[in-house]
Amino acid sequence: MIRQVNDPVLELHDLTVTYNKKPVLWGVDLSLPKGALVGIMGPNGAGKSTLIKAAMGLVPLSSGFVKIFDQELDAVRKKISYVPQRESVDWDFPASVMDVVLMGRYGKVGMFKGLRKADREIAHDCLKKVSMENFAQRQISQLSGGQQQRVFLARALAQEADLYFMDEPFAGVDAATERAIITLLKEMSAQGKTVIVVHHDLQSATRYFDWAVLLNLRLVASGPAEEVITTPLLQETYGGKLTLLSEVGNLMQKEQYPTREN
Amino acid sequence: MDNFVTFFSFQDPNIRYVVFGSVLLASSAAIVGTFIFLKKKALVGDAVAHSVLPGICVAFLIAETKNPFILVLGAFVSGWISLVLLDYIVAKSKIKEDTAIGLILSVFFGLGILMLTIIQHSGMAGQSGLDSFLFGKAAALVGNDLVVFSSISILIMAVVFILFKELRLIAFDTNFAVAIGFPVRSIELVLTTLTVLAVVVGIQAVGVVLMAAMLITPAAAARFWTDKLPVMLLLAAIFGAISGVFGAYISYVAPAMPTGPWIVMVISFIAISSFFFAPTKGIVIKSLLQRRFRMKILEENILKIFFRIGEENKDFKKHIQAKELQKYKHFSEGDLKRGLRRLRRQGFIEKTGSLYQQTIAGNNKGKRVVKLHRLWEVYLMQYLRIAPDHVHEDAESIEHIITPEIEKELEEKLNFPQHDPHQSQIPYQ
Ligand SMILES: Nc1ncnc2c1ncn2[C@@H]1O[C@H](COP(=O)(O)OP(=O)(O)O)[C@@H](O)[C@H]1O
Ligand SMILES: [Mg+2]
Numbered sequence: 001m002i003r004q005v006n007d008p009v010l011e012l013h014d015l016t017v018t019y020n021k022k023p024v025l026w027g028v029d030l031s032l033p034k035g036a037l038v039g040i041m042g043p044n045g046a047g048k049s050t051l052i053k054a055a056m057g058l059v060p061l062s063s064g065f066v067k068i069f070d071q072e073l074d075a076v077r078k079k080i081s082y083v084p085q086r087e088s089v090d091w092d093f094p095a096s097v098m099d100v101v102l103m104g105r106y107g108k109v110g111m112f113k114g115l116r117k118a119d120r121e122i123a124h125d126c127l128k129k130v131s132m133e134n135f136a137q138r139q140i141s142q143l144s145g146g147q148q149q150r151v152f153l154a155r156a157l158a159q160e161a162d163l164y165f166m167d168e169p170f171a172g173v174d175a176a177t178e179r180a181i182i183t184l185l186k187e188m189s190a191q192g193k194t195v196i197v198v199h200h201d202l203q204s205a206t207r208y209f210d211w212a213v214l215l216n217l218r219l220v221a222s223g224p225a226e227e228v229i230t231t232p233l234l235q236e237t238y239g240g241k242l243t244l245l246s247e248v249g250n251l252m253q254k255e256q257y258p259t260r261e262n
Numbered sequence: 263m264d265n266f267v268t269f270f271s272f273q274d275p276n277i278r279y280v281v282f283g284s285v286l287l288a289s290s291a292a293i294v295g296t297f298i299f300l301k302k303k304a305l306v307g308d309a310v311a312h313s314v315l316p317g318i319c320v321a322f323l324i325a326e327t328k329n330p331f332i333l334v335l336g337a338f339v340s341g342w343i344s345l346v347l348l349d350y351i352v353a354k355s356k357i358k359e360d361t362a363i364g365l366i367l368s369v370f371f372g373l374g375i376l377m378l379t380i381i382q383h384s385g386m387a388g389q390s391g392l393d394s395f396l397f398g399k400a401a402a403l404v405g406n407d408l409v410v411f412s413s414i415s416i417l418i419m420a421v422v423f424i425l426f427k428e429l430r431l432i433a434f435d436t437n438f439a440v441a442i443g444f445p446v447r448s449i450e451l452v453l454t455t456l457t458v459l460a461v462v463v464g465i466q467a468v469g470v471v472l473m474a475a476m477l478i479t480p481a482a483a484a485r486f487w488t489d490k491l492p493v494m495l496l497l498a499a500i501f502g503a504i505s506g507v508f509g510a511y512i513s514y515v516a517p518a519m520p521t522g523p524w525i526v527m528v529i530s531f532i533a534i535s536s537f538f539f540a541p542t543k544g545i546v547i548k549s550l551l552q553r554r555f556r557m558k559i560l561e562e563n564i565l566k567i568f569f570r571i572g573e574e575n576k577d578f579k580k581h582i583q584a585k586e587l588q589k590y591k592h593f594s595e596g597d598l599k600r601g602l603r604r605l606r607r608q609g610f611i612e613k614t615g616s617l618y619q620q621t622i623a624g625n626n627k628g629k630r631v632v633k634l635h636r637l638w639e640v641y642l643m644q645y646l647r648i649a650p651d652h653v654h655e656d657a658e659s660i661e662h663i664i665t666p667e668i669e670k671e672l673e674e675k676l677n678f679p680q681h682d683p684h685q686s687q688i689p690y691q
Binding site: 088 | 300302428438441443489490491
């Protein structure tokens with residue numbers, strides 16, 4: 001079941017992404033409704049992170065295009081926020097919590113310019129929203145996994161965006177942090193912001209999200225969460241039926257085969 | 263010694279120039295190097311450093327003199343070509359980055375050495391001094407060279423200052439920088455250019471062979487002292503400058519001596535000292551702290567036993583043989599002796615003849631540890647549902663690290679229980 005929507009906030013059209021000629025996403029046609037809290041789910045290596053990165057222009061597309069707010073990506077970057085997977089950065093980097101949250105203001109401030117007092121106040125408010133205001137001067141290497149995730153979230157909030165992409169914000173966090181984060185995400189969605197979250201736990205999916213996307217190298221399903229999170233669709237996503245697809249992918253890598261004939 | 267005084271009084275203007283130049287070169291290399299270090303690209307720095315040699319030789323062959331402009335240009339071009347080739351190889355072939363770096367480094371450096379040998383045997387006028395680019399010669403930093411190289415160093419520092427925010431972001435989280443629309447490729451291009459420039463000017467004092475050490479080592483040393491990037495940049499620059507001055511000094515007392523190895527010795531010495539002695543991150547402090555913590559545990563364990571013996575005999579003033587303590591917990595001979603000696607010195611126990619007795623202060627301290635132990639056992643049982651016969655081991659280590667705040671929280675959360683899971687009384691004050 002793949003439900004397309006009118007006036008989507010995000011539209012992926014015939015999107016194919018390859019790493020070193022090996023396709024990891026095949027022909028994804030996806031549109032997501034404004035203001036939804038969207039969960040993207042699928043097994044490990046399904047291409048969830050890749051989907052987000054493709055939408056943010058962080059990986060080259062082999063085919064297809066991305067439209068956000070019905071515009072080209074570069075025209076709307078200031079309205080989009082991205083929370084990468086926590087392990088994607090080195091937490092031993094010499095920076096304080098405040099330094100990292102302030103990075104969320106860089107886009108608004110622009111190149112070459114210094115941060116203003118207002119930026120610091122916004123960053124502080126965002127830290128408050130994730131209950132980390134007492135950690136502002138803490139060195140980031142001294143944070144627990146859950147605290148690191150909160151810092152990343154605060155940085156995203158500091159961007160004051162309308163569309164949020166979050167890669168596994170619940171991975172490796174404690175139950176209290178998970179609850180705090182989901183409450184925050186629901187608040188944001190209630191304010192009309194669209195939040196797209198890569199998620200692992202199917203148990204909580206229907207409680208957390210109002211729209212669900214199932215992915216496994218291709219788009220399996222996209223639609224209202226209760227309609228999508230059903231046994232047959234989950235079987236299709238998580239079952240071992242896709243070996244053929246990945247076998248062909250491996251073959252294409254071996255032969256350095258072009259994804260599209262052109 | 264005379265040399266030392268003459269040199270460091272900076273009376274001689276020549277000395278002043280050389281020192282000024284060396285400080286600038288070394289600290290600009292250290293500043294750029296800090297970002298290379300944080301991006302974990304140390305090997306790339308090494309490759310560039312070696313790859314400028316053929317460019318220098320070609321520049322010399324064209325100009326037939328040691329014209330600093332042309333040399334810088336030549337070095338810059340070949341350093342750049344090496345990096346472009348490196349990117350190309352990694353992107354277009356199956357060769358991994360480390361292999362590609364090794365490849366580039368050895369091919370370019372080999373080529374450079376070959377050309378250098380040819381030049382030396384050609385008997386060209388003014389060739390002398392070209393080989394000082396291999397291991398550096400700080401004293402050569404005079405006249406035109408000084409002006410050109412110092413200007414480039416100042417330019418490097420200015421660019422880092424202007425782009426500080428952007429460089430910090432791409433060093434920490436490149437994807438995020440792309441996501442917010444920063445021109446990451448251009449910023450990285452700038453950083454690459456700065457790296458090549460820092461190498462080009464640095465080799466005058468350090469030489470191509472050891473230049474990478476000048477980029478990376480100051481940053482590595484500075485990292486031990488601070489968790490703040492601006493401070494780290496400043497420290498790296500200072501460490502670089504110190505080694506630069508020393509290189510200039512060597513050049514002054516022993517003009518025939520190449521300066522690069524000496525400069526690198528100094529910066530390595532700074533790095534090694536930082537590794538050992540830096541506060542909090544240095545291993546000496548770390549092991550001192552660990553030792554102190556071990557001693558604290560030992561002392562608390564002994565006092566705990568004094569308390570328990572007192573508890574069992576209903577007499578906290580009882581005189582005790584050292585041997586008796588061993589019945590409750592095993593201590594090594596040395597540990598027991600050391601622990602008792604320290605406790606006596608601190609006034610927590612007293613000794614009469616061969617018998618020990620706890621003081622009031624010692625009793626209070628022992629009582630607190632016993633209380634924490636038993637409270638923790640209750641906590642583990644009630645909140646973590648751990649079986650009563652499994653809680654003792656955990657409590658044995660936790661009792662020593664509980665802070666007064668956690669202690670208070672425990673007491674309130676558990677509502678001051680009277681007994682632990684083994685029915686021993688929990689002693690409150
Ligand atoms: N930079 C990369 N280079 C090569 N292959 C990659 C890269 N990143 C991811 N992959 C591969 O692409 C597939 C999808 O990865 P990813 O999008 O991270 O999956 P998910 O986030 O769903 O676990 C995996 O097989 C992974 O090994
Ligand atoms: Mg992922």
